[in-house]
Amino acid sequence: MIALAVVLLILAALIDRGSCSNDNGGNTAPAGASGAADGSSSAAPGTGPPGAAGPQDPGQAPAPSAKTGATSGATTGATGAKTTPPAAAPAPAPPATSSGGVPQVVGLDLQKARDAVWYAGYHFIKSHDALGRGRMQLLLSNWQVCDQNPGPGKIDKDTTVRLGVVRKDEDCPVVPLPTAKPSAPEGIMPNVVGRSVNVVREALRDEVKVDADDLKSGRAIIVENHWQVCTQDPAPGAPLPEDKIRLGAVKFGEKCP
Secondary structure (H helix, E strand, O other): OHHHHHHHHHHHHHHHHHHHHHHHHHHOOOOOOHHHHHOOOOOOOOOOOOOOOOOOOOOOOOOOOHHHHHHHHHHHHHHHHHOOOOOOOOOOOOOOOOOOOEOOOOOOEHHHHHHHHHHOOOOOEEEEEOOOOOOOOOOHHHEEEEEEEOOOEOOOOOOOEEEEEEEOOOOOOOOOOOOOOOOOHHHEOOOOOOOEHHHHHHHHOOOOEEEEEEOOOOOOOOOHHHEEEEEEEOOOOOEOOOOEEEEEEEEOOOOOO
16 A cells, blocks of 8 residues: 555656646747747847848938939939030121222231222232332231222222232332333333332343343342342333343442442
8 A cells, every 4th residue: 555655646746747847838939939929029130131221320321212313313314414515606707898899998908908808899909019119918917008099989899909018117109109010112122210120120021131230339139129220221212132131220228329
């Protein structure tokens, strides 16, 4: 009987211990489900599922949202579309065309005078050395107009406008000087005193040979339009010789001996 009682006590103790073990097992949740049971998360602070926004760092600027980026891009694109390069400066307008005929150009430099006559509608323009020396006007702005023919006024558009000019460092002649080339009609020697040696040579080269000598000191005559004729042989009105004529000359500005 005693042995049976001991066995029963042992069994009772074992049954009571197993009941306590079962109660603890029902109240303990698995490690992965404990957060779901009490509403908290087991993940580290500041982390979350992919794509979810985490807490913002106070020192960090907020990242632009997709909507903000789209709006900014659209605005930038619109602004770029409206931007245009600066307009080029307008070209200077040509001188106004005159409706009153040939303009007054005496006193102007040759370049400005030609421009004024051209824009007035007269396109046949010739200039000549008003001192009768036969010099060419290579740099127009270095020459000034002393006389014009015809003068200011309305004339036919096909008329040639002739301008007598001197260099800007020279004075216009008080009395118009002969500027046309001398000629020898019917073999008669023309009067060439006062004319430029080069003008005489150009005028008579097809008729006779021309020799020119310095009357002062035997200087070589190289630039002939710097020299004026003081003497001539033969005299004016005489028949032209068959071989040559002789001219005595000094530089312009010098007195004939």
